[in-house]
Amino acid sequence: MRSNDVYKRAFNDCLSHIEQLSVGEEIGAEASLARSLSVSRTTVRSVLETLEERRIIADDGRSRRIVRLPIPNDFFPEAETQSVHALIERRFMDFVLEENILPGQQVNALELSRRFSVSPSAIREYLRDFSECGLIERRPSGSWIFVGFDRDFAQELCDVRQIFELESARRFVNFADDDAVWGQLNAIERAHLWLLEDYDARHVEFPHVDNSLHSLINSASKNRFINRFDNLRCLIFHCHYSWNKVDEKERNFVAIHEHLRYIAALRSRDKRAIEDAAIFHLGTARQTLLASLDRRHSRHGEKVEHTPGLSVC
Amino acid sequence: MRSNDVYKRAFNDCLSHIEQLSVGEEIGAEASLARSLSVSRTTVRSVLETLEERRIIADDGRSRRIVRLPIPNDFFPEAETQSVHALIERRFMDFVLEENILPGQQVNALELSRRFSVSPSAIREYLRDFSECGLIERRPSGSWIFVGFDRDFAQELCDVRQIFELESARRFVNFADDDAVWGQLNAIERAHLWLLEDYDARHVEFPHVDNSLHSLINSASKNRFINRFDNLRCLIFHCHYSWNKVDEKERNFVAIHEHLRYIAALRSRDKRAIEDAAIFHLGTARQTLLASLDRRHSRHGEKVEHTPGLSVC
DNA sequence: GTCATGTCTATAGTCGATAAAAGACAGGCG
């Protein structure tokens, strides 16, 4: 039986919406609520029904008005609003982090299903999805093995990233003066400066800002395969960094300043400057990634071998 | 309940093996049969049991000997030896071909499941897998829409292919003289010449030879993302060509000669010659792909717009 | 000891059922 997480999320969102209003106000028609909550009218109707039962709103026949403001207890617990997929995703990440999975190790789908209290099919689906990023592989017998995020993996990822992003950055100059990207670029620059204003409090926001910049740059290539790869890269970086938070603050600080230089170069439309800034930043990113891998491995007492980084050009 | 296609395939393979032998001969131990049929001993045991029941072999306690040679009727029908996944794949391809699916059209998973007489879950899994190649996409509501193989898709695919393959081809010269790739390259060249010897009969074999050459070249980059993309490209080309066989023979003939030039260039290790041959061949491949798309579309009475091909460099 | 076989257990593939959610349609109110 499918979980009603969509309903619960919509319910909570709706409560948050009501909190912004005051007693006696109308909360709008079903259709418009459906649109603003991004769910179907069917779901909205369930939500409204519950709201009436709990005397938060009342329907006098011609309009629905707020009777009382919601209290914290009215909200569904956060955990219940997750889809099974999201739940598995979180637990799987924790599992990988805590168990220190080593490359080549087998992933036992059935055990995961027991551990996470979900059905085997759900695990199966999740692993299928997750395998797209290349960190696990399927054996002919059907079982999964962990590929592991090692130096080679990181190098190959960075090589392709560099090929694609240089290509995209070069094409960035082709955008017309009145194109929307320039506004988006400015907004991203402001987001960087905003992070720096109170860096201690805000540095955790960096990954989000990072992704938005690189996505914007890659959008210049107008190529779905390049964009897809960038999404993949985001996902992998996300996994890796959630597994390894050492030096996060320092490395992000460096990256922010490289980004600002990169952004300025893009705006200047100076091809040479763009290329220099791109190569420099991508190079640092590669080095930080590799360095954090080394630290991680050496922490586990493995021998770290330093293969010379392949140059992509 | 899962299908016993593995068993049936192993059974048929085993019969084929027995056909090569004669009455009275031993057919080997369970473990060795399991290895040669690439299945588990459990499956081999089921197969042997059936063979005994049907009096094809007999077990006198110390060895299993052939009693009679199999007749065509002993084999399981070909259709039953397909896995559900393979079955769906075939029917889905036919479906797409016959129904002339247009871009943007919705794929109804439930209808497919009824039409193909398989469970909805199986269709769901297949679509998930198939979506990896980018020809269908998932909407937030969970339904699937057909993206369609249009000019843009083909251009973007070819752009990335060109970026990757030029990179790989350039690196090909780095293989040592005694590396196994040179032998593989020679074998592929011989396969091309063999095709030409009796082209009328053998031209259908071209796609296979084509893939082996491009895979070999891409292996030079030693990058799992590049290799994965090449597999994807193979799949997409495979789909496209199975949907569109117009001029297949002629376009493959041209391609074979370009391949021979490409192979010679790789062997010469002349970077300039390699690049020229690669660019030339990839360019023709792009043009044939686009041309066949135009033909396909104009056949359906759509207007064909000729967007200028984006140069990747 | 080595290999083959019998037996048992664990895991994967597939299905069908069921509730949740989406979406279509028609009638009613302004």
Add this chain to the structure above:
DNA sequence: CGCCTGTCTTTTATCGACTATAGACATGAC
């Protein structure tokens, strides 16, 4: 006529059951 709502149908997400297959262990023959 446009928008809102009640009702119904279709489709999706998830589960749990069931069988095929893989793999482990133990026993026995040579």
